[in-house]
Amino acid sequence: MFMVYGTSGQLFKGSMEQLRQIGGVTALARSRRILPVAHDGRDVTEESPAAYAGLAQHKVLAEDSPRMTPVVAYAQTQQGLQQRHPLSRVADVMSRQVVTLPDSANVMQAWHLLTEKEIGQAPVVNPSGLLVGLLTRADLLKPERLPSPESHALVWQALLLQNVKDIMWSPVPGVAPESDIRRVAQVLLDTGLPGLPVVDEQGHVTGFVSRSDILRAVVTDPPLDLWG
Numbered sequence: 001m002f003m004v005y006g007t008s009g010q011l012f013k014g015s016m017e018q019l020r021q022i023g024g025v026t027a028l029a030r031s032r033r034i035l036p037v038a039h040d041g042r043d044v045t046e047e048s049p050a051a052y053a054g055l056a057q058h059k060v061l062a063e064d065s066p067r068m069t070p071v072v073a074y075a076q077t078q079q080g081l082q083q084r085h086p087l088s089r090v091a092d093v094m095s096r097q098v099v100t101l102p103d104s105a106n107v108m109q110a111w112h113l114l115t116e117k118e119i120g121q122a123p124v125v126n127p128s129g130l131l132v133g134l135l136t137r138a139d140l141l142k143p144e145r146l147p148s149p150e151s152h153a154l155v156w157q158a159l160l161l162q163n164v165k166d167i168m169w170s171p172v173p174g175v176a177p178e179s180d181i182r183r184v185a186q187v188l189l190d191t192g193l194p195g196l197p198v199v200d201e202q203g204h205v206t207g208f209v210s211r212s213d214i215l216r217a218v219v220t221d222p223p224l225d226l227w228g
Contacts, residue, residue, distance in 0.1 A: 001179055002187065003199060005131040006171035007103075010203055016183040019173060020190060090184055091177035093217040094198050094207040100125045101164060103132055108160040110135055123197040123205045124168050130203040133170035136194060140167070174199040175209065185214055 002019045004012035012022055087093055101110055101122045114122060114137055124133040145167070147155045175184055175196045184196060188211060195210030 001176040002183075003174045003176070003203070004171045005133075005174055005199070005203055007126075007132045007165065009130070011171050016187060019187065087217050088181060089177065090175055090179045090181060090198055090207075090209050093181060093213045094177065094209040095213060096207045098123065098197070098205055098208045100129075100205055101135055102127070103163075103165050105164050106160065107140060107162045107164065107167070110164050111140055111160075114140075121194050121210075123172075123208065124164055124170070125205055129205070131172065131174050131197050131199055131205050133165065133168035134172040134193065134197065135164050135168040139169065169193070172197065174203070174205075177206065181209075181214060181217070184209055188214075 002012075002014065002016060003010055004019070004022070012019065099113065099117050099119060099122050101113060101124045103124050103126050105113075105124075110122070114120070114135075120138075121134060121136040123131055124135055126132050145159075147159060173187060173191065173193070173196055175187075175198055177198050187196065188194075195208055195213070197205050198207035198209055200206050
């Protein structure tokens with residue numbers, strides 16, 4: 001089940017097929033070069049030198065670690081096999097420690113939050129905690145909205161003080177935790193969004209499912225149920 005939320009509340013609730021037929025939820029135009037990926041699956045950005053350091057440290061530790069014997073490697077792959085079960089729902093792979101932005105935040109506050117948390121996007125919520133939009137790093141870096149380097153300092157200050165509601169992705173699709181992962185993946189392909197907020201019946205954000213969450217489920221145990 002998919003929902004669409006905007007600043008005026010819930011605008012739609014229905015299936016993926018119905019979602020694809022409504023207006024206002026189309027492909028997201030994004031201008032973002034391909035970035036390296038840290039060992040934990042997060043993007044390593046120029047705004048996050050600590051992430052680069054963590055990636056380098058991980059590489060050093062991997063090179064210094066003794067090689068694992070085949071017996072030990074096999075034993076580790078057998079750990080927890082009793083808990084294996086196919087993954088098919090959003091609730092199986094979503095991130096529950098979601099970071100949200102208040103709709104009263106400005107661009108500077110949003111930039112600091114995304115940089116501090118080393119994330120590429122954050123759901124935007126109103127004072128009641130209800131989903132109203134999604135802000136991505138790409139939204140903050142769109143060339144057409146950035147002043148030129150020669151612009152007066154007041155122009156840059158006005159940009160940094162701009163409210164996130166003026167640039168966030170809204171209306172934005174939300175997804176129920178029991179939704180099929182494959183349908184979520186299709187919506188991400190349709191919209192170009194990096195992920196979808198997971199919401200309850202009232203529209204409160206309870207998690208976030210990203211492309212990285214789905215890809216991580218594909219390559220790790222327990223297996224993703226692609227055909228169920």
